[in-house]
Amino acid sequence: MSPLTIGNRLAKNVAVQSSSDRPNCLTSGHRACQGCGEALGARCVLDAAYVATKGKIAVVNATGCLEVFSCVYPENSWRVPWLHSLFGNAPAVAAGVAAAFRQQGKEDVRVIAQGGDGALADIGMGCLSGMFERDDDVLCVCYDNQAYMNTGVQRSGATPAFARTATTLPTGNYLGNDAQTGKNLPKIAMAHGIPYVATASVGDIRDLEKKAAKAIRIKGAKYLHVHVPCPLGWGYPTSETIKIARAAIQCGLFPLFEAEHGKIVESTPIKEPIKVEDYLRGQRRFAHLFGKNAPPEALAALQNTADNNIREYALVGGADE
Amino acid sequence: MNKPFATVLGPSTSLSNKTGSWRTMRPEYVKMLPPCNATCPAGEDIQQWLSFSQEGRFREAWDVMVKDNPFPATMGRICYHTCEKACNRGQFDGAVNINLIERSIGDIAIANEWKFGTAPEAKKKILIIGGGPSGLSAAYFLRKLGYGVTVYESNVKLGGMMRYGVPRYRLPGDIMDAEIRRIIDLGVEVVCSKRVRSVREEICGFDAVYIAVGAYRAAKTSAEIADGANVMDAVDLFRKLEDAASSLPDFGKKVVVYGGGNTAIDAARTVLRLGAESVKIVYRRTINNLSAHETEIHDALAEGIEIMCLRTIDSVEKGKVLLSVMSYDEENDILSKTDKTDWLPADSVIFAIGQSLDEGILKEMSEISVSEQGVIEIDKNMMTGAKGIFAGGDAIMGKRTVTHAIGSGKKAAKCIDAYLQGQEPMANVKNQTATFKRLNTVYFSQDPRVDVSRLGDISFEEKDISYSDREIVAEASRCFSCGNCFHCDNCYGYCPDNAIRKHPDGSLEINLDYCKGCGICVAECPCGSMKMTLDE
Numbered sequence: 001m002s003p004l005t006i007g008n009r010l011a012k013n014v015a016v017q018s019s020s021d022r023p024n025c026l027t028s029g030h031r032a033c034q035g036c037g038e039a040l041g042a043r044c045v046l047d048a049a050y051v052a053t054k055g056k057i058a059v060v061n062a063t064g065c066l067e068v069f070s071c072v073y074p075e076n077s078w079r080v081p082w083l084h085s086l087f088g089n090a091p092a093v094a095a096g097v098a099a100a101f102r103q104q105g106k107e108d109v110r111v112i113a114q115g116g117d118g119a120l121a122d123i124g125m126g127c128l129s130g131m132f133e134r135d136d137d138v139l140c141v142c143y144d145n146q147a148y149m150n151t152g153v154q155r156s157g158a159t160p161a162f163a164r165t166a167t168t169l170p171t172g173n174y175l176g177n178d179a180q181t182g183k184n185l186p187k188i189a190m191a192h193g194i195p196y197v198a199t200a201s202v203g204d205i206r207d208l209e210k211k212a213a214k215a216i217r218i219k220g221a222k223y224l225h226v227h228v229p230c231p232l233g234w235g236y237p238t239s240e241t242i243k244i245a246r247a248a249i250q251c252g253l254f255p256l257f258e259a260e261h262g263k264i265v266e267s268t269p270i271k272e273p274i275k276v277e278d279y280l281r282g283q284r285r286f287a288h289l290f291g292k293n294a295p296p297e298a299l300a301a302l303q304n305t306a307d308n309n310i311r312e313y314a315l316v317g318g319a320d321e
Numbered sequence: 322m323n324k325p326f327a328t329v330l331g332p333s334t335s336l337s338n339k340t341g342s343w344r345t346m347r348p349e350y351v352k353m354l355p356p357c358n359a360t361c362p363a364g365e366d367i368q369q370w371l372s373f374s375q376e377g378r379f380r381e382a383w384d385v386m387v388k389d390n391p392f393p394a395t396m397g398r399i400c401y402h403t404c405e406k407a408c409n410r411g412q413f414d415g416a417v418n419i420n421l422i423e424r425s426i427g428d429i430a431i432a433n434e435w436k437f438g439t440a441p442e443a444k445k446k447i448l449i450i451g452g453g454p455s456g457l458s459a460a461y462f463l464r465k466l467g468y469g470v471t472v473y474e475s476n477v478k479l480g481g482m483m484r485y486g487v488p489r490y491r492l493p494g495d496i497m498d499a500e501i502r503r504i505i506d507l508g509v510e511v512v513c514s515k516r517v518r519s520v521r522e523e524i525c526g527f528d529a530v531y532i533a534v535g536a537y538r539a540a541k542t543s544a545e546i547a548d549g550a551n552v553m554d555a556v557d558l559f560r561k562l563e564d565a566a567s568s569l570p571d572f573g574k575k576v577v578v579y580g581g582g583n584t585a586i587d588a589a590r591t592v593l594r595l596g597a598e599s600v601k602i603v604y605r606r607t608i609n610n611l612s613a614h615e616t617e618i619h620d621a622l623a624e625g626i627e628i629m630c631l632r633t634i635d636s637v638e639k640g641k642v643l644l645s646v647m648s649y650d651e652e653n654d655i656l657s658k659t660d661k662t663d664w665l666p667a668d669s670v671i672f673a674i675g676q677s678l679d680e681g682i683l684k685e686m687s688e689i690s691v692s693e694q695g696v697i698e699i700d701k702n703m704m705t706g707a708k709g710i711f712a713g714g715d716a717i718m719g720k721r722t723v724t725h726a727i728g729s730g731k732k733a734a735k736c737i738d739a740y741l742q743g744q745e746p747m748a749n750v751k752n753q754t755a756t757f758k759r760l761n762t763v764y765f766s767q768d769p770r771v772d773v774s775r776l777g778d779i780s781f782e783e784k785d786i787s788y789s790d791r792e793i794v795a796e797a798s799r800c801f802s803c804g805n806c807f808h809c810d811n812c813y814g815y816c817p818d819n820a821i822r823k824h825p826d827g828s829l830e831i832n833l834d835y836c837k838g839c840g841i842c843v844a845e846c847p848c849g850s851m852k853m854t855l856d857e
Contacts, residue, residue, distance in 0.1 A: 004764045005847060007810025009827065010375060010798075017814035020823040027333030028835035034343065035839035040817040074330035075338060205814060233838075239840030242815055246763065248539075249577045 234285025353804025398423025415770025453481015573668020756803025
């Protein structure tokens with residue numbers, strides 16, 4: 001019997017996702033692609049928050065895949081109070097919703113703002129930063145699939161170096177998305193000194209649930225950054241969403257950690273470290289890095305990023321290294 | 322309903338959007354045959370009893386064991402556990418110690434005096450000739466099917482090769498006796514010390530006969546035996562050791578055992594326990610060719626027994642044997658004698674070079690034929706040339722282990738039952754075997770196998786190595802549950818479309834109305850009990 005699976009018939013301590021009466025905040029019939037990591041991630045986060053608050057949550061959604069596939073007039077896949085306004089203003093609207101609840105004396109209703117990396121790293125960055133800076137009582141969840149997927153896979157501020165997108169097609173000496181320093185949203189959130197920042201992934205559902213349940217109970221501004229692979233945009237078989245998410249964690253490119261008031265307090269050690277190649281090779285958006293004439297610098301640069309993460313977040317060999 | 326400006330439709334749920342229509346491939350739950358079960362000569366459902374053991378439900382585990390094998394405590398000691406060789410966990414961090422779990426649960430059953438319950442009232446009568454593992458196994462299964470069973474045993478006690486072919490330090494008498502007693506308690510009639518001279522004389526009054534007489538006649542050696550040389554057969558030695566009435570042969574201080582099977586090792590370790598000062602096993606081929614089980618070889622070497630490979634015995638004289646050195650061409654499997662010879666001092670020589678069927682009981686039964694290899698010929702339903710007379714165990718062609726004998730007795734019972742009802746026996750429908758490649762081992766942590774040595778003092782006392790209750794649970798929990806769902810809920814938890822339903826009792830069902838066929842559930846199934854198939 002494995003302690004690493006979602007459920008376990010012998011153990012009491014299992015994930016919300018394994019219980020037969022889980023809330024299913026995002027229900028069936030939504031139009032997400034086959035194997036969508038974001039649909040899975042959103043259900044897991046909201047179900048965990050729902051259970052932790054005994055159902056007292058309200059959700060504000062930014063524009064993006066998540067909004068488009070879950071609410072096609074007149075149908076809706078949400079089984080929680082849910083609101084959509086504009087692409088860039090979800091954190092601001094959520095701050096308003098939280099203020100309204102406070103005015104009504106209903107601070108036990110917890111507010112979540114959620115959206116993709118496009119809505120939060122690019123378009124709604126200002127609203128997000130404002131919400132953090134005011135320490136509004138909102139949990140903001142970013143489902144990071146690393147590009148604008150529903151409009152046709154255009155690059156976003158969170159697109160990783162060397163990735164091919166519709167707007168960063170590798171040609172000649174150009175190797176896809178620039179090796180820029182990137183927009184690291186969890187670090188930006190930490191820089192605001194808010195009470196809680198964490199990263200999570202659909203590759204580790206138990207860890208994700210633990211962080212969502214913890215965050216929703218904390219007063220003030222919280223930020224949860226969830227890695228959600230996208231079969232369509234990244235170019236891998238639909239069945240491999242979890243495998244890819246797991247590989248991103250194991251190679252060090254997506255570190256799992258928790259921070260409180262701007263300081264890292266916990267990081268999840270990598271179980272079996274792998275090379276970045278083992279994560280990248282399975283994705284067509286990185287295929288040009290493995291061709292005959294591919295310069296080795298690109299892979300070396302990505303490996304360097306992973307190695308830096310492993311050092312910075314002490315992902316191998318315990319936190320005291 | 323009053324709708325806001327420019328609104329035509331009322332709000333509704335996406336449940337009306339049946340996304341199952343997108344699908345080209347569909348997931349499916351499958352049950353596969355775990356490799357342990359696939360190789361078990363007795364056909365045990367090992368995985369099922371390991372599953373109960375994980376939950377600490379030892380009684381249920383034992384009930385599953387005895388569905389296929391009435392001798393768990395015995396087999397947990399002397400079975401050569403092909404299951405562990407086949408175990409997929411062997412390719413990960415060491416096979417599950419299936420054998421020792423079986424032994425431990427078998428011991429719990431004896432300590433708690435668990436019984437087989439009562440058998441239905443007997444109508445037809447069946448005669449079983451031979452009270453060894455195969456005969457007793459057939460007796461057990463036939464009695465449970467509602468047949469009256471009479472067992473004739475030529476020896477003083479029941480047990481056959483379990484008693485007269487396996488030394489007591491490997492299988493204590495009280496353990497074997499307790500498991501035999503349970504079978505007799507089902508209402509089996511037993512007549513011991515009854516040597517059947519001819520099958521023909523005995524069949525009167527029975528509806529069917531099962532011949533399970535084993536193979537007791539020691540094979541003849543081609544070595545020259547000079548007058549005054551002290552030679553004996555291993556089978557003989559074991560029998561004399563068991564029968565209180567016989568006195569032990571005098572084998573002197575330096576003993577040579579000839580043979581390479583388990584019997585040779587057993588004989589060598591036995592004389593060592595009886596006081597021999599030096600014991601040497603002489604074997605024709607290389608150490609890699611020994612047919613004895615590797616743990617037996619290891620234990621024998623550890624006890625100081627020397628194995629001399631690539632030697633044959635040419636002649637035995639008083640106090641010494643003449644050995645020829647052999648050469649073995651491994652590539653072409655050619656064994657040949659060289660000119661080199663060697664004298665070895667030996668007070669006695671024990672031959673353990675195989676046994677054969679004693680055909681005497683088949684006289685006057687011309688319908689029953691014996692093959693060139695000296696075994697009884699049977700058809701696919703285990704029936705001999707004589708109608709209603711079946712044969713099995715060591716008396717027929719096949720591997721000669723106790724586990725095979727038990728499996729053979731079980732199959733014979735099924736065939737006899739079908740014959741008496743005028744039917745063909747039900748075919749064994751086997752699922753495809755679950756290979757290691759089907760597993761997703763990401764979900765299993767390294768928890769290496771810990772081998773438990775059976776090696777104790779050099780005595781006839783068995784070393785007590787049975788697991789405690791907690792140890793049984795821990796070791797059973799290492800089972801991968803290959804090819805059979807163990808309710809980890811990965812499929813349910815990972816489905817992005819909630820297209821798998823989990824019922825309150827834990828059972829799972831795919832909701833094809835919404836399943837888009839992404840295949841995540843199949844990819845993340847740890848034990849390979851799901852597969853994708855083309856949608857119609």
